Amino acid sequence: xxxxxxxxxxxxxxxxTRHTMQKLKSSHHMFIQAFMTRGVMNGTEVFNLLxxxxxxxxxxDEASRTQLLLDYCHxxxxxxxxxxxxxxxxxDETNGxxxxxxxxxxxxxxxxxxxxxxENELQFFKMLLEEFVKSESGTIGSIEALGISEKIxxxxxxxxxxxxxxxxxxxxxxxKSKEGRMYLGIRGVMEMEQYIFEMFEDFAVRCNxxxxxxxxxxxxxxxxxxTRMHFHCAQRVFRGKSEKRCPECRxxxxxxxxxxxxxxxxxx
Amino acid sequence: MSSLEAGERERLINDxxxxxxxxxxxKIPIKKADINKHVLKESSKxxxxxxxxxxxxxxxxxxxxxxxxxxxxxxxxxLVNNLELDKDSYHLTWSEEEECKQGxxxxxxxxxxxxxxxxxxxxxxxxxxxxxxxQDQTHEVFGNVKKLITQEWxxxxxxxxxxxxxxxxxxVEVRWGQRVHQETTKRKILEYVSKIHGIEDVSHxxxxxxxxxxxxxxxxDQPTTSSQTT
Numbered sequence: 001x002x003x004x005x006x007x008x009x010x011x012x013x014x015x016x017t018r019h020t021m022q023k024l025k026s027s028h029h030m031f032i033q034a035f036m037t038r039g040v041m042n043g044t045e046v047f048n049l050l051x052x053x054x055x056x057x058x059x060x061d062e063a064s065r066t067q068l069l070l071d072y073c074h075x076x077x078x079x080x081x082x083x084x085x086x087x088x089x090x091x092d093e094t095n096g097x098x099x100x101x102x103x104x105x106x107x108x109x110x111x112x113x114x115x116x117x118x119e120n121e122l123q124f125f126k127m128l129l130e131e132f133v134k135s136e137s138g139t140i141g142s143i144e145a146l147g148i149s150e151k152i153x154x155x156x157x158x159x160x161x162x163x164x165x166x167x168x169x170x171x172x173x174x175x176k177s178k179e180g181r182m183y184l185g186i187r188g189v190m191e192m193e194q195y196i197f198e199m200f201e202d203f204a205v206r207c208n209x210x211x212x213x214x215x216x217x218x219x220x221x222x223x224x225x226x227t228r229m230h231f232h233c234a235q236r237v238f239r240g241k242s243e244k245r246c247p248e249c250r251x252x253x254x255x256x257x258x259x260x261x262x263x264x265x266x267x268x
Numbered sequence: 269m270s271s272l273e274a275g276e277r278e279r280l281i282n283d284x285x286x287x288x289x290x291x292x293x294x295k296i297p298i299k300k301a302d303i304n305k306h307v308l309k310e311s312s313k314x315x316x317x318x319x320x321x322x323x324x325x326x327x328x329x330x331x332x333x334x335x336x337x338x339x340x341x342x343x344x345x346x347l348v349n350n351l352e353l354d355k356d357s358y359h360l361t362w363s364e365e366e367e368c369k370q371g372x373x374x375x376x377x378x379x380x381x382x383x384x385x386x387x388x389x390x391x392x393x394x395x396x397x398x399x400x401x402x403q404d405q406t407h408e409v410f411g412n413v414k415k416l417i418t419q420e421w422x423x424x425x426x427x428x429x430x431x432x433x434x435x436x437x438x439x440v441e442v443r444w445g446q447r448v449h450q451e452t453t454k455r456k457i458l459e460y461v462s463k464i465h466g467i468e469d470v471s472h473x474x475x476x477x478x479x480x481x482x483x484x485x486x487x488x489d490q491p492t493t494s495s496q497t498t
Contacts, residue, residue, distance in 0.1 A: 023328075024328060024329060024331075026331060026350075026351060028331075029330055029331025029332075029350070029351060030331070030351055030359050031359075032329070032330060033330060033331065033349070033351065033359060033360060034359035034360065036289075036330070037359075037360045037361055037362075038361055049359055052359060053359065079328075079329055080329055082278070082282055083282050083285060083286055083329070084282075084286075116293065
């Protein structure tokens with residue numbers, strides 16, 4: 001993470017009263033409309049959007065684009081907070097890439113999905129969530145995922161289940177690794193964080209470093225210590241250190257190729 | 269509204285805004301009755317005030333207009349984008365399926381407009397056959413086109429279907445739906461048709477061009493509302 005990116009996160013957390021209720025212009029509208037249709041966007045896409053919106057309806061200066069992005073997010077957020085909406089920054093659990101997304105901050109986020117998916121499909125998703133959260137590695141195999149089609153109130157054919165999973169993947173609710181294992185995607189992580197903490201409080205874990213929900217991550221190898229960190233967070237913590245020690249219990253920390261016994265069983 | 273406290277009022281307005289945003293995704297007009305049933309509930313009396321404030325909020329926060337439909341759709345609402353969408357504003361994205369359907373819709377709207385704003389369903393199917401679209405066959409891209417035209421687009425108010433009384437077999441007239449008038453203009457459709465034919469000057473199409481001019485004059489006479497098309 002660069003100094004710049006760190007700055008963005010800190011700034012976005014600070015409440016900036018300068019921007020409270022500032023009148024929104026067409027450029028802001030264009031900016032937020034894109035989020036409403038796309039859900040999440042990575043850094044490059046967001047800056048492109050910013051440029052497009054500002055050039056069309058206002059002024060754009062490439063040199064100060066970082067500050068401009070901050071201003072836009074702050075201004076929009078202070079205005080839409082009354083709707084329980086927020087443009088948030090999140091990180092992909094598999095590679096640490098930064099994404100921006102428009103998320104619900106208040107009630108159960110399932111409602112946002114409700115308009116685009118049937119009740120049965122939503123049930124499927126909720127069960128998927130449960131599988132992800134309860135699994136040791138934060139991932140499940142495709143056979144397990146398809147198996148959910150038998151557990152939902154209205155059984156679904158495997159073909160339909162496959163199509164649904166493809167759709168979830170396209171819309172970034174879930175992700176799929178090269179090996180075919182499925183995990184909660186960037187949009188799922190950002191939108192469902194609160195829901196997951198509420199519904200699965202005994203299973204949901206926070207990353208020791210960034211304190212956000214951590215489903216996929218590295219863990220302390222000491223059987224009794226529950227400490228976990230995102231792979232990208234752990235990288236920062238251990239940078240320059242010769243030995244990796246758990247920040248809580250000082251026990252040995254998981255190497256990327258290592259898996260605990262429980263994970264081993266699951267992967268087979 | 270005086271019986272509701274400010275905080276409660278705010279909550280209702282925000283809930284209506286969110287409800288409208290979510291439901292509009294289906295593109296089916298949102299009924300007042302549903303807003304009352306699912307959002308306002310016991311506070312249905314406050315509907316006029318709440319809907320007015322919700323409309324203002326949609327404009328201010330998202331650049332979206334709330335438009336109440338007329339005639340047989342009176343009492344239902346659609347959301348219309350205030351921002352002009354052109355080829356440069358690719359800030360919005362649709363699925364490939366959506367884009368293809370939109371393409372077919374423009375063709376259908378063009379056929380209707382060029383024929384003098386109304387066609388019978390049989391005339392429409394004849395015209396579409398020339399594009400390789402058949403009502404009795406599943407199209408490889410558009411799927412069940414008959415359902416798309418007679419059900420989906422009719423419900424979404426892209427098309428207005430009227431069955432003529434006392435006709436056997438029944439004759440159905442097809443016109444532009446109210447939503448179309450909000451989302452595009454006759455001029456734009458004429459320009460599109462011209463472009464396809466490689467003709468620069470839209471006045472080439474005498475009667476249709478006269479139609480465009482008449483519509484624009486009529487709109488100019490009306491007071492501007494927040495729901496202007498472009």
